[in-house]
Amino acid sequence: MDNRLARIGVEQLKGRVISAEEAAAWIKDGMTLGLSGFTQAGDAKAVPLALAKRAEKETFKVNVYTGASLGSNIDTVFAQAGIVNKRLPFQSDPVMRRKINEGAMLYTDHHLSHTAEWIRDGVLGPVDFAIIEAISITKDGMIIPTTSVGNSPIFAQYAKNVIVEINTEQPERLYRLHDIYDTGKHEGRLPIPLTHVADRIGTTGIPVDVEKIRGIVFTDQIDSPSMIVPPDSETEAIASHLLELMRSEIRAGRLTEKLAPIQSGVGSVANSALHGLIDSEFHDLEMYSEVLQDAVFDLIDADKLRFASGSAITLSKEKMAQVYSNFGKYEDKIVLRPQEITNHPGIIRRLGLIAVNTALEFDIYGNVNSTHVSGTKMMNGIGGSGDFARNSRLSIFVTKATVKDGKISSVVPFVSHVDHTEHDVHVLITEFGYADLRGLAPRERAGLIIEKCADPAYRDQLRAYYEEALTRGGHTPHVLEKAFSWHQRLAEEGSMREQ
Amino acid sequence: MDNRLARIGVEQLKGRVISAEEAAAWIKDGMTLGLSGFTQAGDAKAVPLALAKRAEKETFKVNVYTGASLGSNIDTVFAQAGIVNKRLPFQSDPVMRRKINEGAMLYTDHHLSHTAEWIRDGVLGPVDFAIIEAISITKDGMIIPTTSVGNSPIFAQYAKNVIVEINTEQPERLYRLHDIYDTGKHEGRLPIPLTHVADRIGTTGIPVDVEKIRGIVFTDQIDSPSMIVPPDSETEAIASHLLELMRSEIRAGRLTEKLAPIQSGVGSVANSALHGLIDSEFHDLEMYSEVLQDAVFDLIDADKLRFASGSAITLSKEKMAQVYSNFGKYEDKIVLRPQEITNHPGIIRRLGLIAVNTALEFDIYGNVNSTHVSGTKMMNGIGGSGDFARNSRLSIFVTKATVKDGKISSVVPFVSHVDHTEHDVHVLITEFGYADLRGLAPRERAGLIIEKCADPAYRDQLRAYYEEALTRGGHTPHVLEKAFSWHQRLAEEGSMREQ
Numbered sequence: 002m003d004n005r006l007a008r009i010g011v012e013q014l015k016g017r018v019i020s021a022e023e024a025a026a027w028i029k030d031g032m033t034l035g036l037s038g039f040t041q042a043g044d045a046k047a048v049p050l051a052l053a054k055r056a057e058k059e060t061f062k063v064n065v066y067t068g069a070s071l072g073s074n075i076d077t078v079f080a081q082a083g084i085v086n087k088r089l090p091f092q093s094d095p096v097m098r099r100k101i102n103e104g105a106m107l108y109t110d111h112h113l114s115h116t117a118e119w120i121r122d123g124v125l126g127p128v129d130f131a132i133i134e135a136i137s138i139t140k141d142g143m144i145i146p147t148t149s150v151g152n153s154p155i156f157a158q159y160a161k162n163v164i165v166e167i168n169t170e171q172p173e174r175l176y177r178l179h180d181i182y183d184t185g186k187h188e189g190r191l192p193i194p195l196t197h198v199a200d201r202i203g204t205t206g207i208p209v210d211v212e213k214i215r216g217i218v219f220t221d222q223i224d225s226p227s228m229i230v231p232p233d234s235e236t237e238a239i240a241s242h243l244l245e246l247m248r249s250e251i252r253a254g255r256l257t258e259k260l261a262p263i264q265s266g267v268g269s270v271a272n273s274a275l276h277g278l279i280d281s282e283f284h285d286l287e288m289y290s291e292v293l294q295d296a297v298f299d300l301i302d303a304d305k306l307r308f309a310s311g312s313a314i315t316l317s318k319e320k321m322a323q324v325y326s327n328f329g330k331y332e333d334k335i336v337l338r339p340q341e342i343t344n345h346p347g348i349i350r351r352l353g354l355i356a357v358n359t360a361l362e363f364d365i366y367g368n369v370n371s372t373h374v375s376g377t378k379m380m381n382g383i384g385g386s387g388d389f390a391r392n393s394r395l396s397i398f399v400t401k402a403t404v405k406d407g408k409i410s411s412v413v414p415f416v417s418h419v420d421h422t423e424h425d426v427h428v429l430i431t432e433f434g435y436a437d438l439r440g441l442a443p444r445e446r447a448g449l450i451i452e453k454c455a456d457p458a459y460r461d462q463l464r465a466y467y468e469e470a471l472t473r474g475g476h477t478p479h480v481l482e483k484a485f486s487w488h489q490r491l492a493e494e495g496s497m498r499e500q
Numbered sequence: 501m502d503n504r505l506a507r508i509g510v511e512q513l514k515g516r517v518i519s520a521e522e523a524a525a526w527i528k529d530g531m532t533l534g535l536s537g538f539t540q541a542g543d544a545k546a547v548p549l550a551l552a553k554r555a556e557k558e559t560f561k562v563n564v565y566t567g568a569s570l571g572s573n574i575d576t577v578f579a580q581a582g583i584v585n586k587r588l589p590f591q592s593d594p595v596m597r598r599k600i601n602e603g604a605m606l607y608t609d610h611h612l613s614h615t616a617e618w619i620r621d622g623v624l625g626p627v628d629f630a631i632i633e634a635i636s637i638t639k640d641g642m643i644i645p646t647t648s649v650g651n652s653p654i655f656a657q658y659a660k661n662v663i664v665e666i667n668t669e670q671p672e673r674l675y676r677l678h679d680i681y682d683t684g685k686h687e688g689r690l691p692i693p694l695t696h697v698a699d700r701i702g703t704t705g706i707p708v709d710v711e712k713i714r715g716i717v718f719t720d721q722i723d724s725p726s727m728i729v730p731p732d733s734e735t736e737a738i739a740s741h742l743l744e745l746m747r748s749e750i751r752a753g754r755l756t757e758k759l760a761p762i763q764s765g766v767g768s769v770a771n772s773a774l775h776g777l778i779d780s781e782f783h784d785l786e787m788y789s790e791v792l793q794d795a796v797f798d799l800i801d802a803d804k805l806r807f808a809s810g811s812a813i814t815l816s817k818e819k820m821a822q823v824y825s826n827f828g829k830y831e832d833k834i835v836l837r838p839q840e841i842t843n844h845p846g847i848i849r850r851l852g853l854i855a856v857n858t859a860l861e862f863d864i865y866g867n868v869n870s871t872h873v874s875g876t877k878m879m880n881g882i883g884g885s886g887d888f889a890r891n892s893r894l895s896i897f898v899t900k901a902t903v904k905d906g907k908i909s910s911v912v913p914f915v916s917h918v919d920h921t922e923h924d925v926h927v928l929i930t931e932f933g934y935a936d937l938r939g940l941a942p943r944e945r946a947g948l949i950i951e952k953c954a955d956p957a958y959r960d961q962l963r964a965y966y967e968e969a970l971t972r973g974g975h976t977p978h979v980l981e982k983a984f985s986w987h988q989r990l991a992e993e994g995s996m997r998e999q
């Protein structure tokens with residue numbers, strides 16, 4: 002007997018093993034798919050790739066909902082094949098990004114904590130097929146996910162049909178890593194009982210109506226590794242300002258050396274910032290975050306991190322090999338939860354997180370743009386940054402002060418798109434320093450942001466804008482006709498710098 | 501014996517009765533005051549007014565923190581006297597608004613659910629004097645607030661000194677109306693046990709260290725009545741579109757005729773919208789809101805409303821007389837809570853509210869400006885609108901499609917300030933119709949917003965902008981150099997209309 006069948010605990014399901022192509026053939030034009038996958042981790046791989054292959058001979062379109070971004074080239078081939086009508090709630094693929102910005106496909110980026118609510122409430126319409134990567138199906142009919150949980154529980158619960166991809170290359174030791182909690186419908190909803198990052202409040206797998214499992218596909222393709230951008234002098238400076246901020250919070254009696262549970266956003270800047278903790282005096286750290294990147298495991302290795310709760314594990318090639326060959330070292334220190342729980346506003350608020358997310362640009366009053374290059378071109382999406390920034394005890398945004406060889410200033414008079422309003426942005430950090438904006442009125446913020454965060458090469462220009470704005474008056478002074486002049490100059494002259 | 505002393509349950513406090521002038525004399529230049537008061541209800545009146553009087557002879561400035569806006573002319577005289585260094589978290593006074601926009605005083609508008617956290621965490625610095633209006637102090641040393649709770653519990657708990665204004669004209673029957681719950685510090689915080697709008701989870705009064713009560717002042721000035729703007733044909737049309745939306749949600753199986761608990765924002769438009777429910781088929785309604793305005797009591801009278809939870813009761817003159825002379829009819833149907841609880845993201849999400857708030861303007865992609873006229877001049881503040889819009893099951897923004905005799909379109913190419921991003925705005929309603937934006941990509945939203953919500957007199961202009969924007973491409977197409985041209989035209993020519 003195929004000993005992979007031992008992974009299927011429910012007898013009646015053993016006859017439902019099919020090929021990826023057979024499963025993909027069930028999917029019809031106009032359907033909505035709910036795919037497992039969060040930041041390249043735990044994505045269903047075989048069926049989506051077989052589906053894209055069908056597009057060589059057929060014309061069809063589907064809606065693709067996921068946890069967050071996919072790896073394994075899926076968004077790339079989906080975009081190239083032109084089979085996506087609407088993508089939701091997050092992606093970060095360069096090819097798909099181009100299609101979105103050309104208007105060739107629809108994209109709804111969504112607070113990552115909100116999608117499950119909209120599925121449950123029927124706002125997003127029915128999910129025809131949930132396609133979930135798993136390490137196994139248990140005897141009592143639970144799907145054990147792999148390296149991410151994301152939206153898989155809600156997809157499995159609400160989809161009309163479920164396809165399970167059992168990935169035999171994903172480490173079986175991931176079993177018992179997951180904690181699946183369902184809030185249920187609004188009516189009669191109880192408080193979510195989680196009060197510490199390490200609490201287990203749910204089941205070890207995704208409960209599912211096994212009758213809905215129409216097919217099981219065996220796969221063995223591992224997750225795409227993440228690209229680790231090594232720290233550079235700017236990200237190191239950002240990390241050291243972050244440490245300075247923490248120390249100042251401790252001196253003010255607002256934090257202890259244990260800090261508070263940390264959330265760290267996606268991207269290389271946030272990862273470097275987290276890395277900065279390794280050689281610091283801080284200890285007994287806890288994380289309550291979305292994605293557990295390399296830095297999290299480095300912190301465990303350095304005996305700095307007590308516990309990390311996330312929705313996915315996304316690692317570089319080297320780190321992946323190291324972590325999974327030695328998983329016993331980590332398994333008691335990690336839990337993976339549905340993104341509705343990792344990003345839940347009530348839990349984030351209750352735990353009092355320190356949130357570190359990344360801005361593309363911010364303005365002199367502290368509004369942050371994390372998504373739209375020059376106000377129009379989508380980079381990735383808001384992801385969970387809104388969930389965390391709004392509800393955390395301390396909401397920090399980091400970015401380099403300039404990009405593209407200094408041609409673009411990340412500090413601008415008026416952000417070209419707002420993802421996070423001034424209210425949700427407590428501290429801004431660039432390589433030049435940090436601006437603590439808490440409690441400050443707009444006119445107090447402007448000077449601080451310009452002098453602490455902007456690149457010196459842009460400070461005069463910013464000061465000139467602000468001074469002119471002051472002559473116009475108002476609570477938040479602006480010169481509206483010049484508000485986007487920096488972005489226009491960039492478009493016309495290739496640089497935001499005045500000649 | 502002065503029978504007012506019976507209102508002071510703690511023997512040792514009876515000797516601390518002083519005049520408002522004596523109490524006001526304790527306040528020194530540079531101090532921070534935490535005043536009771538929320539939307540003109542339950543504000544400390546005598547001591548603040550005595551303090552403003554001192555400014556006739558003395559120069560000093562204080563920081564003034566409250567629940568929300570004050571009545572009784574306090575913000576007016578404070579602004580005129582020039583004694584406010586910084587005001588936080590909300591105000592709506594025309595004189596103060598002018599000073600803020602002139603830069604003559606600082607104003608930090610703040611999500612109303614956040615201020616208590618910042619006091620507790622020490623982010624806002626110490627509060628020197630809490631000045632709290634009360635109906636009495638109980639034997640066990642609890643302050644019983646009057647017509648609002650707001651931030652009074654957190655001020656009383658964290659202030660160095662407390663002054664209590666016992667207002668003998670506020671109805672004593674308010675006793676047992678309040679439910680005071682304290683989340684405590686982040687460390688070790690438990691889930692807030694509230695699961696239904698009517699749940700009582702705390703104490704009937706504000707627990708306070710009686711040693712901190714330095715003075716008690718007797719007063720008898722009633723709350724300022726609210727100005728009720730009668731519905732007009734536009735607000736009636738908005739109300740009827742709101743009912744249509746509810747009916748369509750019921751048809752889709754997303755709501756029942758009981759609806760879901762409703763939050764209704766401040767302002768005349770939101771009040772009229774609520775009023776529209778009176779003659780509707782909906783029944784057994786519940787509210788979980790900030791301010792309970794006239795419409796709430798009208799709904800109780802009409803036997804439509806089962807229960808209303810709020811942080812303040814703000815009524816017109818006529819309604820105030822009627823409600824308080826007949827309070828037995830209402831007292832079992834109402835509870836007042838701290839604004840940290842009425843506006844708590846976790847509770848709002850748990851209960852699955854329907855939120856109705858007001859926009860000044862919104863743009864073709866659904867971003868909302870509720871605070872800044874032409875991007876610079878503060879109107880009131882964000883108040884609780886962000887708490888509710890982000891976390892509700894259904895987040896609705898209402899506004900008239902034009903104001904100032906059609907010279908200003910409330911639908912613009914690009915909002916001049918963002919309070920609520922596209923993610924937090926589910927449905928937009930004007931007198932012309934509603935646009936349901938849930939799940940839509942930006943390019944799907946633009947057409948819908950223009951055709952359903954904009955005044956027909958502005959639709960061609962909006963279509964022309966959007967069409968030009970499409971030629972530039974992007975996920976969220978814009979013509980940046982024209983984004984604020986409508987606001988510029990208004991400033992230069994007195995109207996947004998193209999000639």
Ligand SMILES: CC(C)(COP(=O)(O)OP(=O)(O)OC[C@H]1O[C@@H](n2cnc3c(N)ncnc32)[C@H](O)[C@@H]1OP(=O)(O)O)[C@@H](O)C(=O)NCCC(=O)NCCS
Nearest residue numbers: 266267268269270359360361362371381383384385386404
């Ligand atoms: C904002 C975000 C794109 C930054 O990513 P990052 O990898 O940390 O940052 P980088 O500095 O490498 O920037 C990424 C790219 O954006 C470019 N960029 C940065 N700021 C820019 C700006 N103001 N204008 C134009 N381009 C900009 C960089 O040059 C870089 O381009 P490249 O790929 O061509 O080199 C990313 O963090 C993100 O998508 N955030 C939103 C979602 C989120 O925060 N999730 C967190 C919850 S987990």
Ligand SMILES: CC(C)(COP(=O)(O)OP(=O)(O)OC[C@H]1O[C@@H](n2cnc3c(N)ncnc32)[C@H](O)[C@@H]1OP(=O)(O)O)[C@@H](O)C(=O)NCCC(=O)NCCS
Nearest residue numbers: 765766767768769858859860861870880882883884885903
């Ligand atoms: C947005 C807000 C000001 C609207 O108030 P409202 O009383 O319902 O609405 P109105 O239509 O009467 O508008 C108020 C004023 O703003 C003006 N206005 C409205 N839209 C405008 C615009 N786009 N540009 C300039 N002025 C505008 C109106 O003309 C009116 O002016 P007036 O006082 O000179 O007549 C008010 O709801 C608010 O402050 N909201 C933010 C706080 C909040 O939402 N709290 C809710 C949680 S409780």
